Every structure is written in structure tokens, then in C-alpha cells.
Amino acid sequence: MKNEMELTFDAISNNESFARMAVAAFVSTLNPTLEELADIKTAVSEAVTNAIIHGYENICGYGKYGEVRPCFWPVNQGKVQLNCLLCEGVLHIEVKDEGKGIEDIAQAMEPLYTTKPQLNRSGMGFAFMEAFMDELEVESAPGKGTTVRMKKKIGTGAWIGSEE
Amino acid sequence: MEDFQIIDNCLMVKLPVEVDHHRASYICERADKYLLEENVEHVVFDFEDTRFMDSSGIGIIMGRYKKIACFGGKVYAIHADRQIQRILTISGLTKIVEVLA
Numbered sequence: 001m002k003n004e005m006e007l008t009f010d011a012i013s014n015n016e017s018f019a020r021m022a023v024a025a026f027v028s029t030l031n032p033t034l035e036e037l038a039d040i041k042t043a044v045s046e047a048v049t050n051a052i053i054h055g056y057e058n059i060c061g062y063g064k065y066g067e068v069r070p071c072f073w074p075v076n077q078g079k080v081q082l083n084c085l086l087c088e089g090v091l092h093i094e095v096k097d098e099g100k101g102i103e104d105i106a107q108a109m110e111p112l113y114t115t116k117p118q119l120n121r122s123g124m125g126f127a128f129m130e131a132f133m134d135e136l137e138v139e140s141a142p143g144k145g146t147t148v149r150m151k152k153k154i155g156t157g158a159w160i161g162s163e164e
Numbered sequence: 165m166e167d168f169q170i171i172d173n174c175l176m177v178k179l180p181v182e183v184d185h186h187r188a189s190y191i192c193e194r195a196d197k198y199l200l201e202e203n204v205e206h207v208v209f210d211f212e213d214t215r216f217m218d219s220s221g222i223g224i225i226m227g228r229y230k231k232i233a234c235f236g237g238k239v240y241a242i243h244a245d246r247q248i249q250r251i252l253t254i255s256g257l258t259k260i261v262e263v264l265a
Contacts, residue, residue, distance in 0.1 A: 013186035038247045045218040049185045120192045122223035124255050
């Protein structure tokens with residue numbers, strides 16, 4: 001079985017929940033466990049949030065009445081592309097932006113490293129993607145945007161990191 | 165919706181259903197206002213309604229911890245479900261946050 005989907009949306013924080021819900025709904029045909037779904041949603045959320053706040057530097061989103069919230073920084077124009085492919089029980093996710101790109105990918109992927117500590121960013125984004133997905137690949141160059149590719153096998157029911 | 169309450173010297177932060185970057189900025193902003201204006205020693209994060217959290221939630225907790233730890237304050241997490249506990253464990257936050265059932 002092969003099933004593909006493509007989504008393009010504005011790089012604003014309001015779309016973070018939309019993106020992870022869309023992937024969760026897309027993958028539901030494979031009958032994933034609740035744990036697998038939670039893992040996928042977290043990983044997608046991390047990748048999309050990175051594209052929005054680091055790629056396009058959109059710190060603010062829109063509030064209930066369409067106003068810029070919570071601060072009054074300009075909202076930059078840009079699109080995030082989210083492609084998914086289901087093939088042989090494996091979910092492939094690609095999150096692509098045409099933002100400012102990453103200079104040092106290895107450093108960016110270090111746990112707790114963040115370029116925006118003043119915005120209460122934890123620096124755990126890539127660490128979470130690595131922990132919750134089976135494979136992670138990052139392609140980026142300054143000024144050229146960033147592409148994050150992730151893979152996860154669905155239906156293994158593994159509960160990685162469970163220490164109960 | 166997030167909700168804030170001061171009980172004795174604790175700030176109780178009830179987190180929303182989904183804690184992501186979009187909601188996190190509101191929560192940080194309001195929590196900091198309470199930390200600044202009220203006599204708060206400890207912060208308690210209540211995950212009772214929370215079904216989803218990503219690294220933005222870790223950022224909220226870490227940021228508040230840094231603000232109160234130097235005055236001897238502690239951070240607690242209550243009502244965290246399995247998934248939230250897992251995220252707290254993977255991020256290493258369980259070393260600075262006391263997770264209560």
C-alpha cells in the first residue's frame with residue numbers, strides 16, 4: 001500500500017496544532033496505538049514549530065480577533081510544506097521551509113542548545129524528534145531553508161523509554 | 165484555557181489541553197506577571213486537562229524554574245498522564261521538577 005499527502009500552510013503558530021492533527025488523521029488508517037500517535041504528533045509539532053520560529057522567525061501568532069499576539073513583532077510571510085507518505089507500514093514525514101536555514105546542524109541538534117533562550121525555548125526539539133521517531137535526517141544551508149525528514153514504523157507497539 | 169491561582173505561597177498553573185508554542189507564549193507571559201507581582205515561592209503545574217505537550221512545555225517549566233530556583237523555590241508537576249511523564253523524563257526535567265501523582 002502506498003498513500004501520499006501534501007500540505008502547505010502559512011508559517012504562523014496557529015497552524016502548529018492543525019499540522020499535527022492532519023498527520024495524526026492521515027496515519028489513522030494504519031491503526032496506530034495511542035502511544036504511536038502521541039509520538040508522531042510531538043515530532044511533527046517540533047519540526048513545524050522549528051520552521052515557524054527559527055526558519056521564518058515568527059515568534060507571534062494571531063489571537064482570537066486576528067490581532068498579532070502576544071507581542072507586536074511583525075509576522076513574516078512564509079509557507080511550511082508538510083509531505084507525508086505511508087508505505088509498507090512506515091510513515092515518512094517531510095517538513096520543509098524556505099526560511100533562513102541552519103549554519104551548524106550538529107550544534108542545532110544538541111539537546112538544550114537553543115538560539116532563542118529568551119523566548120523560553122528549551123532546545124529539546126531535535127532531541128524529541130530523535131526520541132519519538134525511528135529515523136531523523138536534517139538538510140539545511142544558511143539562506144536556503146531547512147528540510148527535516150523523519151520515518152517511523154507503525155504497528156510495532158513499542159513503548160520506547162518506558163521505565164514503569 | 166490556562167488558569168492561574170495563588171494558594172498560600174504557591175502559584176498554581178492549570179495548563180490547557182494542548183501545550184505547544186502557540187499557547188506557551190501566553191502562559192509564560194501571564195505566569196511571569198504573577199511571579200513579579202505576587203509573593204510566590206513555588207510553582208505547581210497542573211496537567212489534569214493536558215493531553216498533548218511538546219518541547220515548548222519543557223521551555224515553560226525550565227524558564228519558571230530558573231526564575232524561582234535562586235530564591236529556594238521548587239517546581240511541581242501534578243496530574244501528569246503517561247505521555248506527559250514520558251516527555252518530562254526524556255527531557256531530563258524530572259531532575260528539577262517533582263512529579264506528584
